[in-house]
Amino acid sequence: MPDEQMAAAGSAPVPQGTAPGAPAVPPVTPRPLDPIDRSIMRLLQADGRASIRSVAEQVHVSRANAYARINRLIDDGVIRGFTARVNHERAGQGASAYITLKIVQNSWRTVREQLRELPGAAHIALVSGDFDVLLLVHTPDNRTLRELVLTRLQAIPEVLSTRTLLVFEETDLLDPGPGPGAGPAITEDWGPNG
Numbered sequence: 001m002p003d004e005q006m007a008a009a010g011s012a013p014v015p016q017g018t019a020p021g022a023p024a025v026p027p028v029t030p031r032p033l034d035p036i037d038r039s040i041m042r043l044l045q046a047d048g049r050a051s052i053r054s055v056a057e058q059v060h061v062s063r064a065n066a067y068a069r070i071n072r073l074i075d076d077g078v079i080r081g082f083t084a085r086v087n088h089e090r091a092g093q094g095a096s097a098y099i100t101l102k103i104v105q106n107s108w109r110t111v112r113e114q115l116r117e118l119p120g121a122a123h124i125a126l127v128s129g130d131f132d133v134l135l136l137v138h139t140p141d142n143r144t145l146r147e148l149v150l151t152r153l154q155a156i157p158e159v160l161s162t163r164t165l166l167v168f169e170e171t172d173l174l175d176p177g178p179g180p181g182a183g184p185a186i187t188e189d190w191g192p193n194g
Contacts, residue, residue, distance in 0.1 A: 031076045036061060040069055041079065045174050048082035085172060093120060093138035095145045096167035099153065100131035107158035108132070114156050118148060131163070 033041075039059045043050055056066035073079045088096060103111050108126050115124050115135055123136040139145040149164055 031073075031078050033078070037069060037073060037078075040066065041073065044070070044079065044082070048084075085174065088138045092140055095139045095142050096170070097137055097139075097145055097149075098165045098167065099135040099137060099149060100163045100165070101133040101135060101153070102160040102162075103132045104158040104160060111156060111158050114158075118152055120144075120148065 036059050040055055043055050043058055052063050052067050052070070055070070056063045059066065061069070070079070088094070101111070111133065112124055112126075115121055115133070118135075118137065120137045120139045121135060122138055123134075125134045126132065127134050137145065137148060139148060145164070149162060153159055153162055
């Protein structure tokens with residue numbers, strides 16, 4: 001499937017899944033971030049449970065300033081939320097795979113909603129190149145993975161073909177690894193004085 005389709009000769013490309021003549025989605029204006037904001041984001045990506053006091057000390061600002069900056073990053077949608085990084089093997093999901101899909105043109109939204117319902121689906125992306133969708137899944141074992149690919153994915157009418165890439169080993173680039181700061185953290189209340 002082509003990465004983009006032309007709405008009309010000489011016009012701007014229309015992203016896949018957008019009907020010609022449909023109202024364009026306004027682009028998101030990025031929020032300007034200074035080095036302190038970027039440092040706060042890196043710290044919270046490494047440890048979303050870090051206390052305000054710890055963050056403030058590491059970026060060399062007051063606790064009130066750190067609190068205000070974090071809340072502004074959340075309010076502006078820069079930080080979308082906080083989550084746990086999971087060791088999938090220890091959680092009983094020992095088989096992981098990236099699955100590439102070719103789909104029917106203009107079916108992205110429909111396919112995305114169906115992929116969201118798949119057990120073990122962890123990440124879905126519309127991409128350019130030789131395939132249209134990249135799907136990351138975690139399943140208990142290869143038998144479950146095979147069932148997901150050959151039965152569940154192939155049953156979606158808009159999926160034209162798939163290719164499965166087994167994950168043998170993963171490295172989490174956000175994981176601080178062993179050393180200071182690793183392990184469970186005791187956090188303070190998120191408040192300007194916390």
